[in-house]
Amino acid sequence: RPAGKTSGSRRAAARGGAKGGPKKSPQGQPPRRGPHGQRETSRPRELDARIEERNRERHSKPQVKTPKTFPGAEEEGERLQKVLARAGMGSRRACEELIDQARVEINGEIVMEQGRRVLPKDEIKVDGLTVATQSYLFFALNKPAGVVSSMEDPDGRQNLGDYVNNRETRLFHVGRLDTETEGIILLTNHGELAHRLTHPRYGVKKTYLAAIQGPLPRDLGKRLKDGIELEDGYARADHFRVVENTGKNYLVEVTLHEGRKHIVRRMLAEAGFPVEKLVRVSFGPIPLGDQKSGWLRRLTNTEVGMLMKEVGL
Incomplete structure (x- = not known):
């Protein structure tokens, strides 16, 4: 053969050699190779297409962050320490310490970790006392004699509403005191608590100091x-004692859980000792203390929790 001439087969082999690039697969594609140059097993085109489609879908979808919630929660809720701080249990750091000390529980379960989220429907307790986390207001007023136990009076007499008429939230009184009786009366916008505090079923006790004339029988x-x-039937006192005695003047303490109208005055009068002056000095676990006549004060979270515990809330 003339020099410089090669056969067709040799020319084809030369084109498929090192200078001509890799030999193509039967489908016309270069063979797949692994990360270290090893030859990979070919896979169907249909599988490649499905993988590429899945990758496109994954990258095209917006990334949605799953809220950090506790089991069973349907919403994100709010961090527990923030809720406690807003309810007046202290700074957020102080509320975190309450959690660390295992003093906080949600729906009967003691909370052991920080960052727990709660919903408005959840019941939160600290040291066994319910925390009012919603926009509820609780006040104690030392009602003076002559003030009507109503939030307004059509006859223009001084009433309980005169002490809270600058409040945006409408309040209502828990039970009543007759006009001439002084002492503690509670005001709130928590309807269920007010209902239970006055319902005979819960037997919330109230204590009165009554000034009467003696001598008193043993x-x-x-x-x-x-x-x-x-x-209107029998009335019974839960407790009775003489607090002070000067000559014929007696100051006696009467505790009872009934709420009938003028009940203390009627009982003592029926026993033969009309009341000259009457002051209610406690309502359940809330004492009047040294609160001045006509003064309104906001109940503490501990006091609110004690009231709720008293009636099973």
Whole structure:
């Protein structure tokens, strides 16, 4: 053969050699190779297409962050320490310490970790006392004599509403005190708590100091606790004691859980000792203390929790 001439097969082999690039697969594509140059097993085109389609879908979808919630929560809620701080339990750092000390529980479960989120429907307790986390208001007023136990009066007499008429939220009184009786009366916008505090089923006790004239028989306390018959049925005191005695002037303490109208005055009058002056000095676990007549004060979170515990909230 003339020099410089090669056969067709040799020319084809030369084109498929090192200078001509890799030999193509039967489908016309270069063979797949792994990360270290090893030859990979070919896979169907349909599988490649599905993988590429899945990757496109994954990258095209917006990334949605899953809220950090506790099991069973349907919404994101709010961090527990923030809710406690807003409810007046202290700074956020102080509320975090309450959680660290295992003093906080949600729906009966003690919280052991920080960052727990809560919903408005969740019941939160600190040291076993319910925390009012919603926009509820609770006040104690030392009602003076002559003030009507209503939030307004059509006859223009001084009433409880005169002490809270600058409040944006409408309040209502928990029970009543007759006009001439002084002492503690609660005001709130928490309807269920107010209902339970006045319902006979829950038996919330109220304590009164009454000024009467003696001498008193030794068995007066026993008679009051055994029951005094009134026109609307028997009335019984839970506790009775003489607090002070100067000559014929007696100051006695009467505790009872009934809420009938003028109940203390009627009981003592029926026993033969009309009341000259009457002051309610406690409502359940909330004492009047040294609160001045006509003064309104906001109940503490601890006091609110005590009231709720008293009636099973």
